[in-house]
Amino acid sequence: MKVHLFYSSLPKEQIDLDVFENVVDFLQQSKGPIQFTAGKLDYRHEITPLSVRPQFSSNETIFHSISLNKKLALPKQKGEIRTWNSAEEFRTQKGKIEEPEPEPSPDFPKKEAYMPWDYFFDQCRSFREIHAIPDQDHVFLLSNMGNDKNWFGSIGPSGRDYFIHTANWDYFFKDADEQFPIAYEVVVWLLRHLMFTDRQSMLTGIHSKPKGCANDFCQNKEEIQLKMRTADVCHFCMEKLQANSYNPLYLAQILEVFERVRVNLLFRERAALLNKPCRIEVLGFSRQLFLPDLGNTELKLNPKEKTLYLFFLNHPEGVRLTHLCDHKRELEQLYSRFVRSGDQGGVREAIERLVDRTDSNQHEVLSRIKKKIVRAVGSKMAPLYLISGDRDEPKKIALDREFVLYRD
Template identity: 40%
Template sequence: MNVHLIRSVELDKGTFNNVLNLLQQFPGPFKFLANQEDLLDYSKEETIKKWEDKKGFETQVQYNAVFEPQPKFSYIEFPFFEKTKTWEQLFSECRQYRKTQKVSENDIVVLLTDIGNDKNWFGGVAPSMKDYFVQTSNWQHFFGHSIDVRFPIAYEVIIWIMRFYMFSDREDIMNGIHKKPIGCIMDFCQDKSQIILKMRTADVCESCMEKFIERDIPTLHSRQFFAILDGIRNSMTFRGRATLLQQPSRMEIRGVMKKIFFKDLGGLELPLNPKEKAVYLFFLRHVEGISISHLSDYKEELSQLYRQFSNQSDSNAIARSVEVLVNPLENNINEVISRINRKISAAVGDSLYDFYCITGARGNDKKIKLDRELIVYL
């Protein structure tokens, strides 16, 4: 079965691609697809929901609708103003996508959106049982900033697809899920903070396992379901223990374009532009480190790397860019290294940052700490 992931306009493309890449790592009958060129912006009417306190935000209660700008928070502070749409608006975007892209009626469509919803659920299903939405925002409120948001988003996607096979309709879902949390993947989580328990166990209770048997869910489908859930849980656990164990993730560098992935973090990609990738791979090659003042001695090596990844056809433009990069009177190399390190921090978090960043005191050699035995070239 094809599962089409679609994103609404406010969702960051990098986050969307990371969720897609995570789900695509697990082979099986479900093919996770995406049309990278299309952004959904069909339903522009939004309501601003005001959450007065933490208790209201984490449960389903009445709210006051006011039209004020939404403030930005690292952690949610209250009162909190959240853009929302109705379930019908969200499902209409799925239907519109089906129509414009001529999606088969047998396929599943899942909308990923940063916009909240009027029922305050993590996700929802349309009456057809073929259209779904998953909210991609506010996960730091429940897990803190150490969470890689790919994991709860991908988790919600696969849980809703499992419900498609386990239940006949929406009423059947509400009758079959656990209103009281027991650490099962089918816990309802009316108190949304209970999602932490559900995700960290990623377990299936006996009654839900019987549902798999009763519904005669194909074995290959079940294997892919559980492979994804186990992969998400293992990746979350690995990241959480990294500081204590001082254990960095293995790194994979794939293909002609040398895309960089953190294997033990769910295959997370490090999104570097051509110049950044050339610089990072250069420092990976030079284990002992290189002084910035001596960088001009390696101009040809940097040029070859940059030429490999750059989409510029003008060789003179590439040469000029490298000249600026290695010029000790310019600050370009430090700017590039800073951008690389910010992206590393955003990708792997504080607990693993020191293993992968390009570091070195002013005047000393710059180097990457990572043990090169942990790097695999594919």
């Protein structure tokens, strides 16, 4: 199964390219027969959005807490009798938690531009035509543009074209990178593809009441957190899946993505409480960096970034940036592992630039490493992993080295 992820180049629609790359990377790291590729739909002209709507109404305000310090009311003198006519009624007769009115936020109201669904599926069609994508392949548009029904994503008439809305995820997941929910939404549609034979049954077969199942609709948008945290597929959906014949490795790969999303979301939520860092695994001759506690996500650094990062991992005592030039040999040895050519002159030149404080290269490499680490472990945990230190002090990585594992 081939899955093409693409974005549109129109300024109001284009997803942040780092996020796009991360989504693709995250999905490509899953093992199995589903192949993910990346593309772009280039536009020369701009299109005006359909209209603008207020973004969130007050009942969609996301993070409100439950008040627990109310005085207890005295019990009623006499017990009362209640009846129920069906098991369903019994289940729904449970009381409700009274929630306080959410405080109006000074940041609201916000406005959001949106387009009708057809607009996104037209883009999918154009992408297919331009890139000569075979009919049986799946095509996903990742777009920052809102859609008229305000869904997280949907499926087009072809049954293999989809769009995912990529903006506003920070309302639902604090300190979580939007790559996780976006990647999750992509594979949910692939799961529905395995469950149902046509688009109509996919759209009507979504659970309108949340069950903590990947196939929940989440009319109340907050419920999206529930299904991603459970990373589960309910009984009903499992039966539906069993009734269809498909390569079981598809399902295994989809569930693996669910699980990695879940682990990453929970890690970030709990990081501050548990205060336990995730390990870094340094693998093989090419020194690939993995985060085994985050679903074995790879921390992808380019040769220069990896050289500098591994160097600082090797120096827990820290090294001043002005003293990096005293370590050229060690840096060159590391760097020559990661570049294919045996060109020693090129290696020396690259390291020469890296250790030169007057060259912007060092600063650029450091800030790219920082960005990638914050994305990988979240902003709360990032300080442990960053190469940091006060001005004119030695720079170091704070992480206790017992959390760094080297494997052949």
